[in-house]
Amino acid sequence: MKEFDYIIIGGGCAGLSLAYELEINDKLKDKTLAIIEPRNEYKKDKIWSFWKVSPHNFDDCIKKSWKNFSINIPGKTNHLKCDNYPYQSIDSGLFYEKITCKLKENENIFFFKDLKEINSKNSFIFNSVSSLKKDHRNLWQHFCGVEIETQNNFFDDEIFNLMDFDCEQKESVHFFYTLPYSKTKALVETTWLSKMNDRSQKDYDNQIKDYIENFLNLKNYKITYKEEGAIPLFYPTYEETKNKINIGTAGGMTRLSTGYTFLNIQEHSKYISKNFENISKAKKFEINKKYQFLDDIFLKVLEKHPEKMPDIFFKMFKSSPKTVIKFLSNKSNFFEDLSIIMKMPKWTFLKALLK
Ligand SMILES: Cc1cc2nc3c(=O)[nH]c(=O)nc-3n(C[C@H](O)[C@H](O)[C@H](O)COP(=O)(O)OP(=O)(O)OC[C@H]3O[C@@H](n4cnc5c(N)ncnc54)[C@H](O)[C@@H]3O)c2cc1C
Numbered sequence: 001m002k003e004f005d006y007i008i009i010g011g012g013c014a015g016l017s018l019a020y021e022l023e024i025n026d027k028l029k030d031k032t033l034a035i036i037e038p039r040n041e042y043k044k045d046k047i048w049s050f051w052k053v054s055p056h057n058f059d060d061c062i063k064k065s066w067k068n069f070s071i072n073i074p075g076k077t078n079h080l081k082c083d084n085y086p087y088q089s090i091d092s093g094l095f096y097e098k099i100t101c102k103l104k105e106n107e108n109i110f111f112f113k114d115l116k117e118i119n120s121k122n123s124f125i126f127n128s129v130s131s132l133k134k135d136h137r138n139l140w141q142h143f144c145g146v147e148i149e150t151q152n153n154f155f156d157d158e159i160f161n162l163m164d165f166d167c168e169q170k171e172s173v174h175f176f177y178t179l180p181y182s183k184t185k186a187l188v189e190t191t192w193l194s195k196m197n198d199r200s201q202k203d204y205d206n207q208i209k210d211y212i213e214n215f216l217n218l219k220n221y222k223i224t225y226k227e228e229g230a231i232p233l234f235y236p237t238y239e240e241t242k243n244k245i246n247i248g249t250a251g252g253m254t255r256l257s258t259g260y261t262f263l264n265i266q267e268h269s270k271y272i273s274k275n276f277e278n279i280s281k282a283k284k285f286e287i288n289k290k291y292q293f294l295d296d297i298f299l300k301v302l303e304k305h306p307e308k309m310p311d312i313f314f315k316m317f318k319s320s321p322k323t324v325i326k327f328l329s330n331k332s333n334f335f336e337d338l339s340i341i342m343k344m345p346k347w348t349f350l351k352a353l354l355k
Contacts, residue, residue: 001119004034009115010128011037013048013092014248014265016099018126020057021269023106027276032108034123036115042100044093046227047145047187048262049179051085053329056266061094064181068159071317073310074166079159080321085329087160089179089187090262124243124280126272130236130250139233139299140196141259144204145177145189147225154218155180165310167211170201173302173309176211185224188212193233193302193309204228231259233299235292242280245272252286257295258328290337291330300352308348315343 006028008015019035022028047063065086070079103109112118161178168174172194180186190207212218235252245251253264268285275282286292302309317324319339326332327340341349 001117002034003119003121004110004123005031006033006126007115007118007120007123008033008035008126008128008247010248010250011035011039011111012128012248013046013095013262014128014251014253014268015126016096016103017057017265018247018269018272019103019109020099021266021273022276023102023109024057025273025276027273028106028108030108032110034110034112034118035103036112036118038113042093042096044091044096044225046092046229047089047179048092048095049087049089050260050263051082051325051329052088052263053085053326053331054263054267056263058090058095058098058266061090061098063089063091063094064157064179065089066158066160066179069162069321070159071162071314072164072166073314076314078314078317080317082321082325084322085325089181125245127244127246128248128250130232130246138195139193139303140230141191141193141233142196142202142230143177143189143191144208144226144228145187146208146223147181147185147187148212148218148221149224150184150218150221152220153183154221155183155186157182163313165313167207167215169306169310170198171306172198172201173306174201175310176215178216188216189227194306196230231261233257233259245279247272255287255291255295255328255330257291257298260329263329288330294337294341297349297352300355301348304352305348308345312344316340319343 008019015035065088067083067086068081069087070077157180160180163175163177165175167176172192174192177189177191178186188208190204192201194201231254233256236250238246247268248265249261253268254261264287271285272279323336323339326336
């Protein structure tokens with residue numbers, strides 16, 4: 001069976017981002033790489049959105065970018081600006097096409113459907129496949145979104161809605177997220193932060209229909225695309241091995257308090273590429289420990305007091321948007337962290353810390 005210098009298991013966001021980063025930095029000129037990906041074809045299956053706090057390779061895959069956003073709780077709306085760090089949405093269809101075209105130019109890169117097709121014994125492995133089960137004891141961010149199209153102008157495409165908590169909470173944390181791509185097109189998503197043990201939360205289609213028709217008061221529209229997913233709000237546990245690095249969600253690249261992963265994957269790919277020649281000895285790349293610590297407390301509060309979360313998120317955004325964005329995107333300094341912490345209900349967080 002054929003052997004390769006490197007293997008990437010999973011040609012999804014992290015696997016392809018890494019292969020692309022290695023390719024554009026000429027790391028695979030004299031080395032062979034096998035990418036293991038079971039899917040038969042690449043097509044749009046996700047929209048990745050984030051505040052652009054650091055450069056990435058996919059500006060040409062951006063569907064839309066915004067400099068204004070809002071957050072709602074019943075009876076209150078906060079309009080905010082994000083000119084310093086625009087919020088970007090990447091179309092995964094364009095992303096897959098760009099990367100697969102680029103990788104085809106290198107004869108040292110091969111795609112396989114199953115790891116069993118090659119001999120992996122002597123290769124260095126980058127693994128993006130996790131064996132996480134939808135365990136009911138853990139917290140997940142689970143969601144379903146639809147892209148809709150209207151006949152007449154309906155949306156204000158200058159501003160997106162990050163969180164609209166003015167909806168049924170069912171003793172969990174629930175919000176709607178709306179990204180207007182144009183005056184006639186938008187992604188509307190129902191999102192839950194919960195343990196996924198309440199089946200009624202998964203009635204996504206009805207929730208979205210009700211929100212669009214009765215809350216947004218939009219009757220005439222058609223659904224053009226649908227995405228559904230669940231992001232683990234806990235870190236996967238793996239044995240560390242000498243010749244293997246986990247990447248993507250499997251590599252702990254999700255910021256647990258937000259579910260944002262895309263930009264962390266890009267930074268991890270750049271780190272691996274920079275240290276590629278000595279990768280087995282490089283320090284493990286991870287989300288800064290201070291965020292791991294703060295998110296742990298945050299999620300404890302979320303689990304114990306879901307009813308307080310809409311207000312907590314709303315209050316968090318009372319700090320300057322630039323500070324909150326930096327905090328949620330792992331870029332804040334000590335004073336910015338402090339300014340966010342001061343906005344939180346101190347006694348509730350202190351009790352969670354001491355638990
Ligand atoms: C619907 C959805 C929307 C999201 N939106 C955002 C967002 O807006 N912003 C953000 O920052 N994050 C978002 N995320 C979180 C995160 O960015 C994505 O999940 C991202 O795709 C994670 O990349 P990954 O490479 O770890 O996993 P994936 O992209 O899922 O890649 C894993 C790959 O492994 C392949 N695979 C599966 N089993 C095997 C196997 N046995 N052997 C080999 N390969 C296998 C799969 O086919 C897949 O291609 C979203 C997640 C989902 C599910």
